Amino acid sequence: MIDIKRIRENPQKFTDGAKAKKFDVDIDRLLAVDAALLDCRKRLQDIATEKNSVGKSIPKLSADEKQAALGRLGELKNAEAQLNEQIKNLQPVFDEIMQQVPQPPAADVPSGEDDTENVELRKWGTIRKFDFEPKDHVELGISLGIIDIERGVKLAGTRNYFLKGAGALLHWAVLRFALDYMIGKGYTPMSVPLLMKDEAMRGTGYYPGAEEQTYRMDRDDLNLAGTAEVPVTAYHCGEILSAEQLPIKSVAMSTCFRREAGAAGKDTRGLYRIHQFDKVEQVIIAENDEEKSKAHHQEILANSEAVMQALGLPYRVVNVCTGDLGRGQVQKYDIEAWMPSRNSYGETHSASRFYDFQARRMNLRYKTAAKKNVFCHTLNNTVIASPRILIPILELNQNADGSVNVPAALAPYMHGREVITER
């Protein structure tokens, strides 16, 4: 959510920002409704002032004077009811548009229509050339007996899977490795609830907008979070933190649930696009300071790059263009890992900063040294998401005989297995 005062001061900035991000929002109408609401409130306040003073004088009045006073109060009450009626009609319109106003992108976000226009910032690692015909992760997984998509589909429908034996071990190994890395960096580990109230979905900016992407428990009015970002970022919602507490750096591992509505027929093979996966996510709640926000953004990006490098996975970092940014994001960097079976880089990480967009929605504030209550800044990034990350790990580390070498960094988590072979 944006501060209405900033929209009043510079509406053009928000009209342009929405256009660049390809969101449809009627700023002119918002300002008209805002002006009408302000007027109603001012008049209502004047009425309340008079009502209060007349009401207070009542016990001291003579009978005649009392009748006159009561008559006046009746008039005021009518006027008040009319104004309240107007506010009742205007407020929902105002709220709805406000929820939709996107955060304008940062100055160094490239303009573009969609993900094809994201700008590559850097590449790391060398892409392996095979001297044999490499298999893709599905073939490897089936022949090694570590991925079973057929039975996943049998029991849970399309885009579901089982991981078995060394496959399950490898899945948990990358997660545990990533988690340990972040704990080593001083991030506080959290285990979190995943059935979230609508309020938490709205607070993080997923609602309105991502309802179609979300599994919803209608009987209980709860939503299965698509990422631990939701519970971790909303953890302190409604609270006033002290400045000394900030920044709060957290890391959570959780299962993530996504309906992938509208993606029918897209990325149907293998473990790339699935309904349920596990992810280690980093979140920073920080002071309301643009420079500090940028520095945190670089930090969480660097954390994930370090994990990718430790796993020996070639990747590139892209500066996500305006048309591919979410409503609340000021700027987003994606990390894309090289995936031989796709013969391209595929998104594995997404690092976003929001300024106070999420904090405003969830009323998350802190008290500054000057005793002012100010909205926090929030940021988040993937540390590792599996099994998508197993795609490059399996495909890039395969041998001609169909076995797969386990990256050295994962050795401590693999119960002594250095090579995954057919059993």
Next chain:
RNA sequence: GGAGAGGUGACCGAGUGGCUUAAGGUAACGGUUUGCUAAACCGUCGUAGGAGUACAACUUCUACCGGGGGUUCGAAUCCCCCCCUCUCCGCCA
């Protein structure tokens, strides 16, 4: 799921229709006193939105006692609905 008890400021806690402009206390901050610390005393000490001003300070108004609605000239207080917490019972990995 059933029964009961509760929800007041950062915290504790008083408050059964106008004297509440939310008492009193704790914590915090500033000051006085003091060899230091402590204590004592004095003062400050909620959030949000208007108006006065170009901003701030300041002044003033309005709203807010879990949330929503109602009764009343007037509600923390009375009525209705909802939410949450605690205790007991039942069920349960």
